[in-house]
Amino acid sequence: MVASSTPPAVEPSLTALAVSLRGVTKTYDNGVMALGPFDLAVRKGEFISLLGPSGCGKSTVLRLIAELSAPSSGTVRVARHEGVPQPGHGIGFVFQEPTLMPWANVRENVRLPLKLGGVPKAEGRARADAALASVGLADFADAFPRELSGGMKMRVSLARALVTDPDILLMDEPFAALDEITRFRLNNDLLALWRSLRKTVIFVTHSVFESVYLSQRVVVMTARPGRIQADIRIETVEPRAEEFRTSAAYSDYCRRVSAALAPSYSEQSTL
Ligand SMILES: Nc1ncnc2c1ncn2[C@@H]1O[C@H](COP(=O)(O)OP(=O)(O)OP(=O)(O)O)[C@@H](O)[C@H]1O
Numbered sequence: 637m638v639a640s641s642t643p644p645a646v647e648p649s650l651t652a653l654a655v656s657l658r659g660v661t662k663t664y665d666n667g668v669m670a671l672g673p674f675d676l677a678v679r680k681g682e683f684i685s686l687l688g689p690s691g692c693g694k695s696t697v698l699r700l701i702a703e704l705s706a707p708s709s710g711t712v713r714v715a716r717h718e719g720v721p722q723p724g725h726g727i728g729f730v731f732q733e734p735t736l737m738p739w740a741n742v743r744e745n746v747r748l749p750l751k752l753g754g755v756p757k758a759e760g761r762a763r764a765d766a767a768l769a770s771v772g773l774a775d776f777a778d779a780f781p782r783e784l785s786g787g788m789k790m791r792v793s794l795a796r797a798l799v800t801d802p803d804i805l806l807m808d809e810p811f812a813a814l815d816e817i818t819r820f821r822l823n824n825d826l827l828a829l830w831r832s833l834r835k836t837v838i839f840v841t842h843s844v845f846e847s848v849y850l851s852q853r854v855v856v857m858t859a860r861p862g863r864i865q866a867d868i869r870i871e872t873v874e875p876r877a878e879e880f881r882t883s884a885a886y887s888d889y890c891r892r893v894s895a896a897l898a899p900s901y902s903e904q905s906t907l
Pocket residue numbers: 664665666668669670688689690691692693694695696697860
């Protein structure tokens with residue numbers, strides 16, 4: 637009966653969310669308004685893609701979620717396990733460049749976040765090996781980055797992001813520099829990993845085809861300052877596989893996403 641003594645009710649919808657951005661704007665110190673107002677809710681375990689013209693603020697969204705940058709206004713909320721002490725913890729980040737240490741072998745590259753987090757060496761090595769196995773590189777733990785192809789380096793980068801067992805995986809154009817066949821294989825492997833690990837994935841890409849193939853939702857952004865232009869749910873038979881790429885449903889979704897993206901590009905050309 638006494639409202640003030642009752643603990644604040646948790647918004648039921650928020651318990652299911654991994655990430656929530658509300659009314660978020662971001663203006664950098666040089667005056668560039670990169671984002672907003674921008675609203676996005678991502679459910680736990682969801683795979684979404686952010687798609688939009690160059691400079692529309694996609695990477696800015698990822699950096700805000702990872703707490704590498706603070707919003708100028710609005711709120712960014714990220715679900716965390718209880719007891720997760722540090723900002724950014726619980727999040728794995730994969731960039732377009734694999735950024736591996738050339739002087740260290742693959743296992744040591746993957747172990748780095750654990751080493752920085754003070755995890756004992758033997759445990760760190762075992763966890764690095766398990767992460768490498770999950771991306772199909774069990775036999776390459778002792779290799780050095782220079783011995784690996786571009787696709788393999790990206791797998792190492794993915795293993796390094798997974799080694800801390802994050803709840804949320806942020807991926808910033810991870811496959812953009814790879815040839816198409818390698819990219820397709822990594823797409824399939826990423827989907828298989830997502831199915832088995834059920835992490836929340838927020839994936840930035842410039843490719844309509846890649847976004848439709850991978851995601852449960854494609855969020856199309858306007859030109860800068862980035863806002864939501866369209867939020868398109870991709871519903872298809874799961875698990876997806878190569879047949880989806882050549883299906884009529886896939887072509888239809890690609891057309892819809894391209895049509896949603898077109899105004900963002902014409903807007904950009906007037907900037
Ligand atoms: N640290 C920064 N200081 C100033 N301006 C920045 C900074 N980071 C990004 N910007 C600017 O903010 C805008 C959005 O950048 P952001 O990298 O988020 O876009 P993006 O959509 O990821 O771009 P791209 O697709 O080309 O990678 C751009 O105009 C960019 O130049």
